[in-house]
Amino acid sequence: MRIVVALGGNALLVRGERADASVQLHHVEAAARALAPLAADHELVVCHGNGPQIGLLALESEADPSLTRPYPLDTLGAETQGMIGYWLAQSLRNAGVRKPVLAVVTQTVVDKADPAFAAPTKFIGPIYDRAQADRLAEQNGWTMAADGPHWRRVVPSPEPLRLVEQESIEQLVSDGTIVVCAGGGGAPVVDNGRLHGVEAVVDKDLTSAELAIALKADRLLLLTDIPAVMTDFGLPDAEPLHRLNLAELEQMTFPPGSMGPKIEACRRFVRATGSAAAIGALVDAEAILRGAAGTTIAC
Numbered sequence: 001m002r003i004v005v006a007l008g009g010n011a012l013l014v015r016g017e018r019a020d021a022s023v024q025l026h027h028v029e030a031a032a033r034a035l036a037p038l039a040a041d042h043e044l045v046v047c048h049g050n051g052p053q054i055g056l057l058a059l060e061s062e063a064d065p066s067l068t069r070p071y072p073l074d075t076l077g078a079e080t081q082g083m084i085g086y087w088l089a090q091s092l093r094n095a096g097v098r099k100p101v102l103a104v105v106t107q108t109v110v111d112k113a114d115p116a117f118a119a120p121t122k123f124i125g126p127i128y129d130r131a132q133a134d135r136l137a138e139q140n141g142w143t144m145a146a147d148g149p150h151w152r153r154v155v156p157s158p159e160p161l162r163l164v165e166q167e168s169i170e171q172l173v174s175d176g177t178i179v180v181c182a183g184g185g186g187a188p189v190v191d192n193g194r195l196h197g198v199e200a201v202v203d204k205d206l207t208s209a210e211l212a213i214a215l216k217a218d219r220l221l222l223l224t225d226i227p228a229v230m231t232d233f234g235l236p237d238a239e240p241l242h243r244l245n246l247a248e249l250e251q252m253t254f255p256p257g258s259m260g261p262k263i264e265a266c267r268r269f270v271r272a273t274g275s276a277a278a279i280g281a282l283v284d285a286e287a288i289l290r291g292a293a294g295t296t297i298a299c
Contacts, residue, residue, distance in 0.1 A: 001218040002043040002173065003289070006208035006265070007031055008224035009049040011282060012084065015127070019056050025087055032091035034223075034285045039097045039178050045169065045215065046088060047208040050080040050184030054201060055125020055153060062140050073155060074187045074197030081105045081183035088180045100177040107164040107195065108186030108202050114158035122157035122201045123147055156200040160185060160207040164195065166214050173215065182207045209265035213272045220269045220277040221288060222262045227281045229259065229295040244297050246270060266297040274299055 011031040012024045038044055054076050061070040071079075085103025092101050120143045128136065133144040133151035145154045163169065163186060172179050185202030189195045205222055212220040228240035244252075249267055254260045266277035280287075280294020287293035 001041075002045075002215060003038060003219045003221060004045045004047065004208055004212035004215065004217045005035065005038070005221045005223060005285070006205050007046065007048040007282065008222070009051050011048060011223070013052045014225075019052055019126075024053075025091075028084070028087040029091045029094070031282055032088065032095040032097075034282050036092065036095040036097050037286050038289065039092060039099060043173050043176075044178045045173060045211065045217070046092075046178070046180045047182040047204055047211065048084055048088065048180070048184070049204045050077065050084060051122075051124045051201070052126070053080040053084065054184060058125060058153075072197060073199045073201060074189065077184045077201060078105050078187040081187070084183055085180045092178060092180075097178060101180070102172060102177050103180040103183075104165055104169060104172075106169075106181045106183065106186040107189045108182065108207055109161045109164060109191050109195075110158035110188045110198065110200065110202065111161065112190045112192075112198065114156075116158040117156045117198075117200065120154040120156050121145075122155050122203065123152045124155055124201055125153045127152055157185075157203050158188060158198075158200050160202050160210050162214070163207070163211055164189065164191075166211070169211070170215055182211055203261045203265075205261045205265035206268070209269045209277075212269050216273070217269075218275050219289060220266065220275075221285065222265060222277070222279045223282040223285055223288070224262070224279070225281060226279075227284065227294065229254075229263070229279055241295050243291075244295060246297075246299055249297065263297075270297055270299060 012027050057076045089101045089103045127150035137144045142153045144151050185204040185207040188198050188200040230238045254263045269277045276298040278288045278294050278296045284293040
């Protein structure tokens with residue numbers, strides 16, 4: 001079976017934790033242990049988020065007095081792909097994966113006219129209180145938005161159209177390589193005959209769905225820190241939804257900044273391929289694939 005897995009930001013950093021390398025590597029090692037059984041029995045492609053990491057690098061770049069201007073987001077996105085891809089590839093080998101493992105820095109083509117460039121929605125970086133957020137917005141020209149009780153920076157998140165390295169990824173997977181790619185949704189680029197980066201962060205779940213469709217994957221797994229899609233999430237009477245179909249999804253709404261993109265990614269994959277997608281906790285990866293945990297979404 002060919003499986004595309006998208007790891008949520010919790011695979012690297014839990015909200016409120018220090019973004020130390022040792023803390024993140026500890027989480028990556030746990031993720032690798034959860035994924036190793038899938039890698040042993042299936043063709044596996046691993047994508048990952050980078051919101052906390054690219055936010056940290058953006059802060060450092062903004063504060064560096066030696067720079068004429070901060071590094072652009074597409075470049076910082078590529079930098080996070082190298083860092084996280086290295087951790088994942090190394091940790092998968094250390095978790096017992098015997099197949100070749102390769103991290104590929106990936107470019108994602110977007111439309112320069114995408115309306116998302118005028119309406120930033122993608123959260124990156126750490127949380128702030130309102131006063132800190134207002135100060136950073138004025139100081140750096142950032143757009144800030146409420147994220148629950150806190151505030152975070154938001155940046156444009158255009159729709160992924162295709163991956164530049166798609167054919168290479170297909171060849172690697174077909175040859176038996178475990179591929180880590182499309183990190184942070186891929187470094188966003190515009191193709192005008194020549195590729196050039198743009199200031200944005202693409203949603204990694206939507207990119208994972210596009211890649212899974214292109215690779216003709218049998219399953220798309222979105223692994224995060226919640227056990228399943230829930231009714232009335234965050235309320236005392238919340239209940240897990242173990243199986244949903246496309247018709248049922250049409251009657252439901254989900255928060256745009258959290259579960260919404262995951263549901264949309266699953267919807268696109270199931271509609272395009274007829275195969276199932278699933279959402280659930282990283283530690284339950286094997287059970288989610290079997291349909292024994294998480295939320296399975298099918299036709």
